Structure formats: structure tokens, C-alpha cells
Amino acid sequence: MFRTILKPALILSIIAFLASFTLSHINRITRPEIEKRLQMKKDEAYAAVLPSHSGYVIIEKGKKALVDGREFQYTIAEKTEGDKKIKAYAFETMKSGYSGVIRSIVAVDENMKLLGISIIQQSETPGLGARAKEMASTGTFFSHFFGSGSQNEPVKTQSWFEEQFTGIDCTKKIGILKKGEFATADENLKKELIEKNSVSAITGATITTKAVIDGIAEGIELLKKALEAENPQAEVKTQ
Amino acid sequence: MKYLQLIINGIWHRNPVLIIGIGLCPTLAVTTSVSNALWMTLAATFVLVSSNILVSSIKNIVPSHIRIPIFITIIAAFVIVVELTLKAFQPEVDKALGIFIPLIVVNCIILGRAEEFAQKNTIISSLFDGIGMGLGLGFALILLALFREVLGANKLLGYTLFPGMEPSLMMIMAPGAFFTLAFILWAMNAIKYRQNK
Numbered sequence: 001m002f003r004t005i006l007k008p009a010l011i012l013s014i015i016a017f018l019a020s021f022t023l024s025h026i027n028r029i030t031r032p033e034i035e036k037r038l039q040m041k042k043d044e045a046y047a048a049v050l051p052s053h054s055g056y057v058i059i060e061k062g063k064k065a066l067v068d069g070r071e072f073q074y075t076i077a078e079k080t081e082g083d084k085k086i087k088a089y090a091f092e093t094m095k096s097g098y099s100g101v102i103r104s105i106v107a108v109d110e111n112m113k114l115l116g117i118s119i120i121q122q123s124e125t126p127g128l129g130a131r132a133k134e135m136a137s138t139g140t141f142f143s144h145f146f147g148s149g150s151q152n153e154p155v156k157t158q159s160w161f162e163e164q165f166t167g168i169d170c171t172k173k174i175g176i177l178k179k180g181e182f183a184t185a186d187e188n189l190k191k192e193l194i195e196k197n198s199v200s201a202i203t204g205a206t207i208t209t210k211a212v213i214d215g216i217a218e219g220i221e222l223l224k225k226a227l228e229a230e231n232p233q234a235e236v237k238t239q
Numbered sequence: 240m241k242y243l244q245l246i247i248n249g250i251w252h253r254n255p256v257l258i259i260g261i262g263l264c265p266t267l268a269v270t271t272s273v274s275n276a277l278w279m280t281l282a283a284t285f286v287l288v289s290s291n292i293l294v295s296s297i298k299n300i301v302p303s304h305i306r307i308p309i310f311i312t313i314i315a316a317f318v319i320v321v322e323l324t325l326k327a328f329q330p331e332v333d334k335a336l337g338i339f340i341p342l343i344v345v346n347c348i349i350l351g352r353a354e355e356f357a358q359k360n361t362i363i364s365s366l367f368d369g370i371g372m373g374l375g376l377g378f379a380l381i382l383l384a385l386f387r388e389v390l391g392a393n394k395l396l397g398y399t400l401f402p403g404m405e406p407s408l409m410m411i412m413a414p415g416a417f418f419t420l421a422f423i424l425w426a427m428n429a430i431k432y433r434q435n436k
Contacts, residue, residue, distance in 0.1 A: 003302075007302060008302050008304070008305040011300065011301065011302065011305070011309070012305060012308060012309065012312075015309055015312050015313070016312055019312055019313070019315075019316035022316060022320075023316055023319050023320070023323075026319070026320050026323050026324070027323060029327075030323040030324060030326065030327035030328075031327075033327035033328065034323075034326050034327050037327070037330050099337070099338070100337070100338075122334075123334070123337040123338065125271075127271040127272065127391065127392055127411040128411060128412070130334075130335070203408065204408050204411075204412070
């Protein structure tokens with residue numbers, strides 16, 4: 001009885017207790033750091049989609065609205081142009097990508113034109129979908145290694161994949177074109193993409209691209225409903 | 240001398256990935272870049288060495304019929320330590336490796352070494368066995384990642400190698416991992432065959 005049941009149970013409990021005791025301490029040490037980083041990432045993302053040089057100033061953060069029985073949070077920013085006040089909205093949206101959730105911060109102006117997006121969480125395949133966060137750089141291994149050239153590149157807040165969303169009209173469907181990398185795209189391609197209201201997919205990761213676009217579309221729908229609920233008289237442009 | 244032999248065994252004669260053929264899941268999945276391979280090696284080696292030491296030190300009080308749940312508990316605890324530490328202090332690495340950090344729990348190399356070596360040997364031997372096996376895993380991962388990153392992404396440690404060269408996409412995807420692994424195994428067997436002759 002003791003040898004076959006009680007002793008093993010006792011040993012297992014002791015080990016499980018020691019393990020959870022240690023882990024709770026590790027958790028206590030790392031938790032604040034992890035939370036700080038998440039908050040920092042969100043703040044950075046909001047700053048990236050509503051940059052200070054655009055003139056927008058955040059006036060209300062995390063405004064809550066009830067849309068279709070779900071809580072939806074959005075941030076309102078405003079800028080003064082002449083004697084008119086122009087509003088912009090930012091929200092967080094998520095959608096399943098190729099592996100796991102892709103979470104992004106999206107900012108649009110009054111006419112539902114994208115001001116910018118910033119992906120804050122993704123677990124896509126490294127080298128493929130994860131390139132959604134890859135910064136465009138002209139530097140090479142050799143130039144970095146030998147310290148020549150490309151050292152004075154401006155620090156970017158958005159990856160080349162995120163950059164191409166700026167200026168896209170969200171009242172229309174956002175298309176996907178397979179035109180190669182936007183990072184090395186020339187002016188003609190950029191013009192063509194804006195004309196066709198499309199973005200260029202990441203090579204080999206169309207699912208990731210689609211997930212980001214679907215996430216934006218879903219978020220825009222919720223935002224429109226939230227705004228309509230807020231002031232029913234105001235005309236929110238829809239098509 | 241005995242300890243040096245353990246390390247050499249881990250790297251070459253009984254390399255966990257290239258000779259025994261275990262722990263292939265992370266080997267195929269995270270070797271898309273050298274920095275991923277390096278961090279994976281570090282994480283796995285830390286868990287391997289720590290669990291080897293702990294398993295070896297409690298080998299006399301663990302009843303043999305419940306040893307597997309105990310080993311798994313120990314390994315899982317160390318993996319969570321690694322995961323939380325990476326999340327807090329190396330978020331970039333945590334993001335790049337993603338699910339493969341928690342998956343170290345089920346890495347056969349670690350449970351395999353606990354079962355096959357640590358529970359039968361002294362603490363010091365287990366420590367060196369862990370280091371040897373960790374280095375062996377690192378050798379395999381970094382070798383694979385070198386080929387895959389250079390050919391598949393035209394990069395080394397994240398920096399572009401040859402501007403303008405179109406990399407071969409296949410090398411970054413799963414088939415590239417299998418092909419590269421096959422070529423490395425071929426080379427290893429050829430070297431061993433010549434040594435024996």
C-alpha cells in the first residue's frame with residue numbers, strides 16, 4: 001500500500017509543489033517586464049500609425065462602444081486644419097493568420113482612408129509570413145560587417161509591408177496583387193497599387209497578407225457601427 | 240578524459256540529430272535562420288543540462304514506475320523558466336521562435352537523455368552529457384541554418400549577402416530543410432565510412 005500508492009503520490013506532489021513554487025517566483029520577476037513591453041509595443045504602434053508629423057493628437061484613448069453585443073474599443077485623434085477639425089480613429093484588430101493570431105493597430109481618417117497599420121503580434125513562419133514585420137534596408141551583410149555605407153539610414157517605425165497600407169481606401173475592397181516585394185518597388189508599382197486599391201502580397205505568404213486585410217475590414221465594420229451608434233445623425237460614408 | 244569523451248560523443252559519435260535521429264521537429268522548423276538556430280540551441284541546452292542534473296540527483300528517490308511524469312514535470316518547469324525569461328528580456332527571440340520554445344517540453348532529446356543517461360549516471364557525468372548533447376544539437380541546427388539562410392533568404396545573421404540575388408524560396412520552406420538534412424547526413428556518413436576503412 002505505502003510502497004505502491006502513497007509513496008509515489010507523495011513524491012509526485014512534492015515535485016509538483018516545488019516546480020510550481022519556483023515558477024510562481026519566476027513569474028513574479030518576469031511579469032512586470034512582459035506587461036511593460038506589451039504596453040510599450042502598443043504605444044509605439046499608436047505612434048507609428050498616428051505619427052506626430054501628421055498633426056493628429058490623440059484626444060480620447062480606448063473609447064468603449066457596444067457593437068453587436070461585443071465590446072469594441074477605439075481611440076479618437078484630432079487635428080486642426082484651417083478652422084476645421086479633422087478626426088481620425090485607431091483601433092486594435094485581430095485575425096487568424098497561417099499560424100496563430102495576427103494582432104494589429106489600424107488608424108483611419110474620417111473618410112475611412114488608412115493612415116497606417118502596425119502589426120503588434122504575430123507568430124507566422126519565420127522567413128515567410130513573419131516578414132510582415134521586416135524593415136526595408138539596403139544594407140548588406142558585408143556593408144554591416146565592414147562598417148561601410150547604410151549606417152546612416154533613417155530609423156523606420158513601419159515595415160515595408162505595413163507601409164504600403166497607407167492611403168488605401170477602406171470603403172472599397174482591398175485587393176492583393178502579386179507584384180513582388182514592395183521594399184524594392186519603384187514609383188510606377190506604388191502608383192499602380194494605390195490606383196487598384198491593393199497591396200502587394202509577401203512572397204509565399206498570401207495567407208498572412210489576406211489575414212491582415214481581413215482583420216482591417218472586420219475592424220472597419222465594427223468602427224462604422226460604433227460611430228453610427230455614437231451619433232446617428234452624422235453621415236458616415238459607406239458604399 | 241571520460242568527461243571529454245562524453246562531450247565528443249554528443250557532438251559526433253552519438254549526435255542526437257544526425258546519428259540518433261531524434262529531436263527532428265525543431266531541427267526542421269527553426270533552422271530558417273542562424274540566429275534562430277543559435278537561440279534554440281541555447282534554450283534547449285539550458286533545459287537539457289538542468290533537467291539532466293536534477294534527474295540524476297533525484298534518481299535514487301524516484302520509484303521507477305512513475306519516473307516519466309516526474310521527468311516531464313521537471314522538464315516542463317525548466318521550459319517555462321526559459322519561456323518567461325525570453326518573453327521578458329528577449330521578446331524578439333520569443334517572437335521569432337514562437338511555439339517552438341514551449342515545444343521543447345516534448346523534445347525527444349531531453350526526455351531521451353533523462354531516461355537513457357541521467358537516471359543511470361552520476362551528476363557530473365550527466366552535466367557533461369547534457370553539454371555534449373546540447374553542442375551536438377547546436378552543431379546540427381547551425382549547420383542546417385547556415386545553408387538554409389544563405390540559399391533561401393540570401394542573408395546571414397539577418398544581413399543581406401549579395402544585393403540583387405534572387406534567393407531560392409524552397410530552401411526556407413519545409414522541403415529545403417529535408418533536402419539540406421539529407422545532404423548533411425550523406426556527408427557525415429561518407430566521412431564515417433572513410434574513417435572506418
